[in-house]
Amino acid sequence: MIYLTRKIEFSAAHYYHNPAWSPEENARVFGKCANLNSHGHNYVLEVTVAGTPDPVTGMVLDLKALKEILEREIMQRMDHRHLNHEVPELAGKIPTTENVAVTIWNLLEPKITQGKLHRVRLYENPDLFVDCFGHAP
Amino acid sequence: MKLQLTRRYAFAAAHRLHSAQLSEEENVRLYGKCCNPHGHGHNYRVEVTLSGPVDEATGMVANLADLDAFVGREVLDAFDHKNLNEEVPAFRSAVPTTENLCLEIFRRLRAFPAARLQRVRIEETGLNSFEYAGEDQESLG
Numbered sequence: 043m044i045y046l047t048r049k050i051e052f053s054a055a056h057y058y059h060n061p062a063w064s065p066e067e068n069a070r071v072f073g074k075c076a077n078l079n080s081h082g083h084n085y086v087l088e089v090t091v092a093g094t095p096d097p098v099t100g101m102v103l104d105l106k107a108l109k110e111i112l113e114r115e116i117m118q119r120m121d122h123r124h125l126n127h128e129v130p131e132l133a134g135k136i137p138t139t140e141n142v143a144v145t146i147w148n149l150l151e152p153k154i155t156q157g158k159l160h161r162v163r164l165y166e167n168p169d170l171f172v173d174c175f176g177h178a179p
Numbered sequence: 180m181k182l183q184l185t186r187r188y189a190f191a192a193a194h195r196l197h198s199a200q201l202s203e204e205e206n207v208r209l210y211g212k213c214c215n216p217h218g219h220g221h222n223y224r225v226e227v228t229l230s231g232p233v234d235e236a237t238g239m240v241a242n243l244a245d246l247d248a249f250v251g252r253e254v255l256d257a258f259d260h261k262n263l264n265e266e267v268p269a270f271r272s273a274v275p276t277t278e279n280l281c282l283e284i285f286r287r288l289r290a291f292p293a294a295r296l297q298r299v300r301i302e303e304t305g306l307n308s309f310e311y312a313g314e315d316q317e318s319l320g
Binding site: 168175 | 182
C-alpha cells in the first residue's frame with residue numbers, strides 16, 4: 043500500500059457560536075473565537091490517498107485529477123469565504139477545525155475513485171491540526 | 180467518525196545523558212557529547228494528540244483552553260527552563276533521553292479528562308523526533 047499526500051492552502055473567516063447558549067456561555071467556552079465580528083486563518087489541508095500503483099502508469103491516482111477535485115470541492119467552496127455563512131455543508135454546525143475536517147472528508151471521500159481516501163489533515167495554524175480518518179475501523 | 184486533534188507546545192530544558200548502570204568510560208562511549216558533566220539543553224517541541232468524538236454542542240473533540248491549561252500544569256510548568264535530571268523526579272533514576280521523556284509526558288497527560296490521549300510526539304531538535312502511543316493503543320498514523 044502506498045500513501046500519497048497532496049497539500050493545498052486556503053484562507054477563510056469564521057467564529058464560534060452556539061445559538062442555544064447565552065452570550066456569556068459562548069464567551070466562556072469559545073473565548074476569543076466567540077467574537078461575532080469573525081476572525082480568520084490560513085488553513086493548510088493535507089489529503090492522503092491510499093492505493094497500489096497502477097502497473098501501467100506507476101501511479102496510485104492521477105495527480106491532476108486530484109488537484110481538480112481539490113480545486114472544485116474545497117478551494118471554490120472555502121477559499122476566501124466565511125465558513126459560517128457561505129459554506130452550505132457547514133450550515134448549523136460550529137466551524138471548528140474538527141467540523142471543517144469532517145466536512146472536507148465527506149466532500150472528498152465519494153469523489154476519490156482511484157485509490158481510497160485515507161486521511162484528511164487540516165491545520166488551522168502550524169501548532170494545531172486535526173486528522174480525520176472517516177469511519178475506518 | 181474517527182478524529183484526532185493535535186496541538187504543539189514548546190519548552191526549553193537542560194539535561195545530561197548518563198546511566199548509573201554503566202562505567203564512566205561506557206557512558207562517554209555511548210552518549211558522547213550528551214554525557215558532558217555540566218549538561219546541555221534543547222528547545223523541545225511536543226505534539227499532543229487526542230482522539231474522540233466531536234461534541235455536538237461545541238463542535239470540538241476537546242476544548243483547547245482546557246488542554247492548554249492541563250499541559251501547562253502537568254508538563255510545561257514542570258519542564259520549561261528546568262534541568263530535567265535535577266528537577267523532574269522521574270529522571271533521578273531514568274536517563275532523560277527523549278524516549279524516556281515521551282514516556283514521562285504520556286504518563287502525565289494520560290489523565291486528561293475530556294478526550295483520550297492518543298499519542299505524544301517530541302522533537303528534540305529539528306532532526307530528531309520520538310513518539311509514544313501507549314502500550315494498548317493502535318497507532319492511526
